[in-house]
Amino acid sequence: MKRTHLPLNGLRVLDAAARHLSFTRAADELAVTPAAVGQQIRALEDTLGTVLFRRTTRGLELTPEAEAGLGPLRDGFLQFEEAVRAMQAGQSSKSLTIAAPRDVTEKWLMPRLAAIAAADTDLRFVLLSADESVDFAQANLDLAVRWGDGPGAEEGEAIEADGMVTVSGLGGADTPIAWPGEPDAAAPVRVADAGLAVDAAAAGLGRATVPELIARADLASGRVVAVGDAQPSGQGYWLVAPLPQWRQKKVRALVEALAR
Structure with missing residues (x-):
């Protein structure tokens, strides 16, 4: 018999009926009718090619x-139950693996995770650097942070931010700082990401236009200042995960804590 064709429903009914030696009591346990129990047993007997129960003057007997x-x-x-518990164990785990761009991790994610971990000292985080889409299964990821106009193929929630903002250091130069999100071949300073652009602006090398989320902490500390108002953007950072991970309690709790 092929494993994929195991009559699991019938075997479950057999177990209940054998314990009670009564189709009626087995039906009560399984929340079905006695007739349904009888039908399952007959179907199982047909599948197995053997008789499982006999009715005698003393009642129902196993063959x-x-x-x-x-x-x-x-x-x-019992093995099935252990398998289910093992598969569910990840939901009660306090370990979460998160992938995010380097500058998002440094400027926004790590300070927030520190605050979250302070409230729950059992939490453990594994942080991976990922600027592009990552394979959740291969990297064993629970959650990722991505830049875009939506969550793409995954489930997701937008991280609230005020679009793009131009920042400069106090008394810094008035020249542009380029990075891949704001390319400028003529810029005298070019860096690898928005976080480094903020750092370059803070060092007095010029002005950088970056996602407000990346500049938020440096603006709050006075390390850089805003040049003009923040401008809306059709893109932003998203917390994303495939549906199975997204439904996990630990991931939902982390998303709620990060998104607020």
């Missing part, structure tokens, strides 16, 4: 064939 299979069957159900 020797049914008796022979009950021990391994119940061991199998």
Whole structure:
């Protein structure tokens, strides 16, 4: 018999009926009718090609064939239960693996994770650097931060931010600082990401236009100042994960803590 064709429903009914030696009490346990129990047993007998129960003057009795299979069957159900517990264990785990661009991790994510961890000292974080889409299964990821106009193929929630902002250091130069999100071949300073652009502006090398989320902490500390008002953007940072990870309690709790 192929494993994929195991009559699991019928075997579950057999286990209940064998424990009670009563189709009626088995039906009560399984929340079905006695007739449905009888139908499942008959179908299982047809599938196995053997009789499982006999009716006698003393009531329902197991056949020797049914008796022979009950021990391994119940061991199998215990294995199923252990498998389910093992698969659910990840949801109660306090360890989360998160992928984000380097500058998002440094400027926004790590300070927020520190505050979250201070409130729950059992939490453990694994942080990976990822500027582009990552394979959640291969990297064993729980959550990722991505830049875009939506979550793409995954489930997601937008991180609130005020679009793009231009920043400069106190008394800094009035020349542009380029980075991949704001390319400028003529800029005298070019850096690898928005976080480094903020750092370059803070060092007095010029002005950088970056996502407000990246500049937020440096603006709040006075390390850089805003040049004009923040401008709306059709893109932003998103917390994303495939549906199975997104539904996990630990991931939902982290998303709620990060997004507020």
